[in-house]
Amino acid sequence: MGKRGDVFLVIDIGSSKISGVLGEIKDREIIIHSSDYEPTHESITAGKVIDLEKLKHVISTLLNKLKVKGVKMPHEASILISGPYLEPRFSKGIASISQTTQKSQAVETKHILNALEQAKQIHLPKGKEIVSIFPSAYYVDGEKVKRPYGMLAVRLEIDALVLTGTSTHIRNLEMALLANNVKVKEYLYQPIMASFGVLDPEDLKTGILLMDIGKDTTDMAIWQDESLIFTKTIPTGGEDITLDLVDVLHLRRKDAEKIKLEHGTADPESVDKHAKIAVEIYEGEKRGISKLEIAEIIEARVEDIFLEARNVLQRAGFINVTRDGTVYTNGISVGVVLAGGTSMLPGIKYVCKRILNLPCLKGKLRWNKIPSEMKTPAFASLWGAIEYKYRQIKEDPIGEFDPRSRVKLWVQGLKDFLKSNF
Numbered sequence: 132m133g134k135r136g137d138v139f140l141v142i143d144i145g146s147s148k149i150s151g152v153l154g155e156i157k158d159r160e161i162i163i164h165s166s167d168y169e170p171t172h173e174s175i176t177a178g179k180v181i182d183l184e185k186l187k188h189v190i191s192t193l194l195n196k197l198k199v200k201g202v203k204m205p206h207e208a209s210i211l212i213s214g215p216y217l218e219p220r221f222s223k224g225i226a227s228i229s230q231t232t233q234k235s236q237a238v239e240t241k242h243i244l245n246a247l248e249q250a251k252q253i254h255l256p257k258g259k260e261i262v263s264i265f266p267s268a269y270y271v272d273g274e275k276v277k278r279p280y281g282m283l284a285v286r287l288e289i290d291a292l293v294l295t296g297t298s299t300h301i302r303n304l305e306m307a308l309l310a311n312n313v314k315v316k317e318y319l320y321q322p323i324m325a326s327f328g329v330l331d332p333e334d335l336k337t338g339i340l341l342m343d344i345g346k347d348t349t350d351m352a353i354w355q356d357e358s359l360i361f362t363k364t365i366p367t368g369g370e371d372i373t374l375d376l377v378d379v380l381h382l383r384r385k386d387a388e389k390i391k392l393e394h395g396t397a398d399p400e401s402v403d404k405h406a407k408i409a410v411e412i413y414e415g416e417k418r419g420i421s422k423l424e425i426a427e428i429i430e431a432r433v434e435d436i437f438l439e440a441r442n443v444l445q446r447a448g449f450i451n452v453t454r455d456g457t458v459y460t461n462g463i464s465v466g467v468v469l470a471g472g473t474s475m476l477p478g479i480k481y482v483c484k485r486i487l488n489l490p491c492l493k494g495k496l497r498w499n500k501i502p503s504e505m506k507t508p509a510f511a512s513l514w515g516a517i518e519y520k521y522r523q524i525k526e527d528p529i530g531e532f533d534p535r536s537r538v539k540l541w542v543q544g545l546k547d548f549l550k551s552n553f
């Protein structure tokens with residue numbers, strides 16, 4: 132006791148807000164020193180930087196909010212990202228552990244690194260780069276295992292998710308961070324982290340779909356047999372609902388957003404048909420808008436979001452829609468868990484259930500020491516990253532952190548590690 136731990140910084144880049152946690156790993160426990168968020172003020176759209184100077188300022192404000200007396204702010208951070216500009220690809224890596232079956236050897240970190248390095252050998256179009264790599268399943272001599280480290284084996288195989296992205300977008304984000312004296316330690320993929328944020332580890336075994344519906348994007352991740360087997364981001368989210376209210380009801384954006392948050396529902400059945408709300412329009416005039424009309428506009432857009440998701444799942448083979456419109460799912464046994472700010476919309480789960488023909492739940496954050504203003508599914512990926520770190524510390528029986536964290540997953544980190552260790 133009394134020994135200083137490892138102070139860490141996690142920053143989640145969303146389209147509506149940037150959030151962060153300043154924490155410390157000490158005596159194999161996680162201590163949270165501070166957590167906060169700052170609206171992006173339109174410096175990010177669909178995960179991409181669109182106003183660099185503004186973003187620098189937003190990050191600076193967030194870092195100031197996170198400052199805690201007596202805790203030195205780290206100069207590197209785990210950065211959570213997502214967006215249609217990123218392309219996740221599944222790849223396989225293999226490493227030989229020993230030459231002969233008679234003389235099997237134990238799997239060491241270097242073997243895991245070698246297999247991951249091999250998984251990274253994918254064709255990259257010009258202007259794209261590998262952003263991170265996430266091992267989703269390990270096989271020792273053909274048998275799936277949870278953690279291969281220390282196991283006797285002849286051959287190790289890893290199924291990995293290789294996240295690739297447009298280099299210029301990544302550099303722009305890094306510029307905004309560097310301007311604030313923050314280097315990227317690793318990139319973490321939001322759909323994976325949001326899964327850790329809200330999914331019950333038991334449910335990962337049987338097949339479950341996570342949908343994080345944010346402002347500009349909807350992230351999906353499917354887990355089966357404790358492995359990530361599919362992930363995709365679609366460019367639609369809560370902002371489309373707001374903009375529909377703007378278009379149909381001729382409102383200012385900020386009024387439409389307010390109406391959505393205060394009176395919005397995707398379930399017209401739950402609304403009093405005669406109820407109206409007074410909205411101030413230009414020049415101080417007031418107008419009465421029917422609550423039912425609002426609910427119908429919202430319901431239509433929410434249906435579109437789930438239909439778009441359904442199409443993606445259909446193309447990937449997880450959903451089959453017959454000619455008469457019956458929806459069958461394949462491999463998503465438990466159902467859907469919703470996260471993201473838009474999942475707080477009343478009635479959303481009925482639409483989800485209807486379109487995907489699956490049980491649908493609103494996700495609850497698993498991390499249990501969260502300040503009340505951040506205890507919402509909008510922060511699923513941020514707190515999921517903390518949950519993920521925690522499991523890495525706790526689940527490792529030999530006291531070595533899982534290579535997922537020991538090896539810096541950010542490509543440069545991986546290279547540095549290889550250089551200094553082999």
Ligand SMILES: Nc1ncnc2c1ncn2[C@@H]1O[C@H](COP(=O)(O)OP(=O)(O)OP(=O)(O)O)[C@@H](O)[C@H]1O
Pocket residue numbers: 144145146147148177178344345346347348349368369370388391392395470471472473474475476477508509510
């Ligand atoms: N109670 C609520 N009811 C309906 N919508 C809500 C509610 N609270 C937040 N939202 C919507 O959630 C969206 C923001 O969600 P979230 O914070 O998850 O997005 P983000 O992570 O910043 O963005 P993205 O994931 O698209 O990059 C906004 O469109 C906002 O209007």
Ligand SMILES: [Mg+2]
Pocket residue numbers: 145146321343345346471
């Ligand atoms: Mg988000």
